[in-house]
Amino acid sequence: MLEKSSNQFIEELSSKAPIPGGGGASAYVGALGMALGSMVGNLTIGKKKYKDVEEDVKVLLEKSETIIRNLKSLVSKDAEVFYPLSQAYGMPSTTEEEKKKKDEVLQAALVDATMVPLEIARNCVDAIHLHEEYARKGTRIAISDVGVGVIFCKAALQGAKLNVLINTKIMKDAELKKKVETELAEIERMGLAKADEIYREVESMLQS
Template sequence: MDTTFIDELASAAPTPGGGGAAAYAGALASALASMVGNLTVGKKTYAAVEGEVQDALAALAELRGRLLGLIDEDARAFEPLAAAYRMPKDTSEELAAKQAAVQAALGGACEAPLAIMRACADVLEQADFLARNGSRLAVSDAGAAATLACSAIVAASLNVYINVASLEDENLAARFRDEADEFVERGNSRADETLEYVMAHIG
């Protein structure tokens, strides 16, 4: 097994960090949900939902690729912020330049985790669909996929919240925070519904 990403995540390097880990978890959730779909297609018992399951598999494959790409995108978005924090601040001019650079970089550092949250919310919806319509033999896996996707949403939100705390543009900070809040609230609600269904249909 290639452990490169895990080893890099465990190192003292600033990236990958929480955002990359969230994207990776979302990709795992997509893969697990896809397993449920692949165990469903071609089975006579589920012929009525064959087309919808195929659509879910296509959507999950696209989301998986997007989330894996967002691991690197999140790291790239953090680089300008990290560079800004390393700028000197020995004079008033240097301090002003540093503060301006930090503010300019904070927006981009919020956009990447929000994109991760957006993709994970879509994975969660597909996992819920497959929990309710996929193979009964894999209903627990669909529940696990939903749990992973929801956890990834919450994990990514923390990167948004820590960055907006430093944003001086209150309107922009409120927009980022509100969007993150909505994803977390909807994600938790959907995951709870999915798990309730899964637990009722296990065994």
């Protein structure tokens, strides 16, 4: 999906086509947010002033690259798992037999369509925590980009959450629904508060 140009991605996102959608867009925004953190790290490497933290920043960059790679992959994966779900929604449901078949296909498709945005959320909360280290160890000349990056990741996390909930809302597997929503609530609890904390820290640095 991201092999396409950004213009093409935006055009397709704004069309009535079923994919890409909010899940893929969330993964894309999360990848952009993490990339901003990486930029700060790369600007820090090689600077005499930050020699003491250079090895730490190199480790951060490796972790960041893994998250970026994951989120880029999840842009495409979200499209892959949503397509069967969109097809299931369009199945005929006139007779009882058709209704039963449609429900079976829909419930099966819901599982993958739920787990992908949950994985996006997991990566976003990891990205948020890496931004905390970039804020503390990264070059001050690009500290604003840490703030931008972390709010991108926060928005991506919130977007992923909504894409999980729209699926669990109609999920009939009560055990899986509870498991997913419990994990999601914990991810949100950790991620949003931390993102806000980092943003305030960056804002304070810029205002002092």
